[in-house]
Amino acid sequence: MIRKLFLPTILLLLGYGFWIMPELKEILAGVAIFLFGMLALEDGFKAFTGGLLERLLKRTTNKLWKSLTFGVVSTTLMQSSSLVTIITISFLSAGLLTLVQGVGIIFGANLGTTTGAWLVAGFGLKVNISAYAMPLLVFGVIFIFQSLKALRGLGYLLAGIGFLFLGIHYMKEGFETFQDSIVLSDYMADGIKGLLIFTLIGMLATVVMQSSHATLVLIITALAAGQISYYNALALAIGANVGTTITAIIGSMGANLEGKRLAAAHLVFNLVTGVTALILIVPLAGLVDTLAEGLGISETNYTLKLSLFHTLFNTLGILLMLPFINQLCRTLENLLKPKDRRKRNVLPEGQVDRRQRKVQPKFLKKAVLNNPDTALQAVILESQHLFDQSYSVIARGLLLERELLESDTPLESLAEAEVDPGSFADIDDLYDRYIRKVYGELLTFAALAHPQLNSNQVKELFALKAAARDLVNAVKDTKHLQKNMKRYLASDDRYIKAQYQQLRVQLATLLRKLFFIRQHEQSQEDNDAELVISQLRLSLEKEDIINSDALDDLIRHHYLAPKVTSSLMNDSHYCRSISKNMVNTIEVLMTASSSGEGVLSRELALAADEVTHLTADIPQDGEN
């Protein structure tokens, strides 16, 4: 309800404001242009993040001090703590960062954002920056129309900076015109009441604009024009610092639990910093005066002193909160716990499953779509989830217990065990409950992620989509295979029964191999995928029933009737198809990476036809 009323209220207030104070137009147009510049800047940075940001984040955030530095440097460069926060939430949601690393970045971003105030106060107000804005906009727009992604990104960056400069210029001009008609200083309030009112105004302005940077520029220009007092400006800056958390809160709405925890950490940090700064505003202002003197800032240069205050209280916040960062993360993990869905998502073993709940996707969160790396990482993780679900469905469809598959007990025991045809699970039902939803949403998410990926990442995305399709086909083939398997595993004809038992053991062997490959792959970064996959394909080729002399013998001696033989051939085809599809999928899952570097391993792995050639050259077991 509040969200629905928010926009019309803002529009009405603005309309009313323009009507009673036409001078407001220039200031607010300045804010609008400034915000537009930030949007362009975000687009520009996104163009350069395909794989690069992931590598950078991995290397530069493994220690807390590194995370902090990353936050400071990236925010200083991008001039947007909101963008850094949103990217961090995306990376956290995609599992590329831990909560402590994320919180470190956010703390750093809070300090990094204070450089904006220094730039505006020290440079933006003294120099006629609109003169720089024009050529930047012209070059920027020319680059934006180029087809090369890097040039387009550069274009957005230049245009973004151009719009930022232009926005600051209009705000400055606007306040100068404003000064002639209305003097805001008439409404200034002193004492604690004044502090609280202006803190609240700073907060609200930032919530509305969703940019503390824009609020701060507005404060600095108003302060420079003498429209607000120095202390009011300090309170506004504190308010802006608290209000900026709204971006993270909104960004975390589409994120997973980790993203929500990060937004909460951001809120806690900025609230603690804000309250401390409000309580200590007088001693802090005194410290600013002392430091300003040392730095050669004149006593009346309030804009630079405001920037110093902004940096100082954010540094104080970091110093206060840093020793408690691990405690803060633990508390948030305890407070924001996952709903216990895990058990419900795991397919039960043995007993017939009577639960009706459909398994939901785990990693496809809206927040990770903000960044190409995280969007692709989410597709990779969800494909692994789909693999695990499909693996379980296939195992249950063939009446293979996970405990047996995931152990080292000889699988030949399967051939001797009696099978009750009634205990086979209904694969259509399992598909509906455990796969359909995940598969459908994975494809939708992939389509949404596609436009922002680079060429290598698009190749990975296609491979992942094909892998998901292969998995679903493997499940459907299991359904076809199950029909005769049920029948012949309980048959009195020992010859055909033995053939189906063999098919079942073959699939169980493959599933076991896949399980151990997945386990090994998770513990290793460099996984020899091309070798492992080629070996798997070679084993499949060797096990093909077509190559079996024993089967020919059975047919020749009429132990297998023609009708039964044709069923066996069809089912061996299903068996091969399931195996091939599962191997293709594990190949993609072993090699896929959000930077798009897995393509080479897949190109090098031997394909089915290459393996066939190789089998002709390699002596069969025992031949040498």
Place this chain on the structure above:
Amino acid sequence: MNSSMEKLTNWLSKFLNEGKAENRDELDRVKRKLEKLKRKSRTLKELLEQTSDPKERAQLDQELEVAKAIRKKAHAKYRELKDALNARQK
């Protein structure tokens, strides 16, 4: 300072020459793979010399053949990329 500037220039030129840089990266990756496959083949050969169990020998033989076949593919890929890069430079 100089090395930082150099790195920054490299990074920028990499983005401005996207296609060329991608090719060079790919070439480096194939080169690394080739070296890894060479090491793997050597290890397999050593293991093969040490074992007398026929089953194990057959398994190692198979692995060695696979490694060789992949190396062959990697070589072909390396040559193809190198030629493409040379052609671009001309």
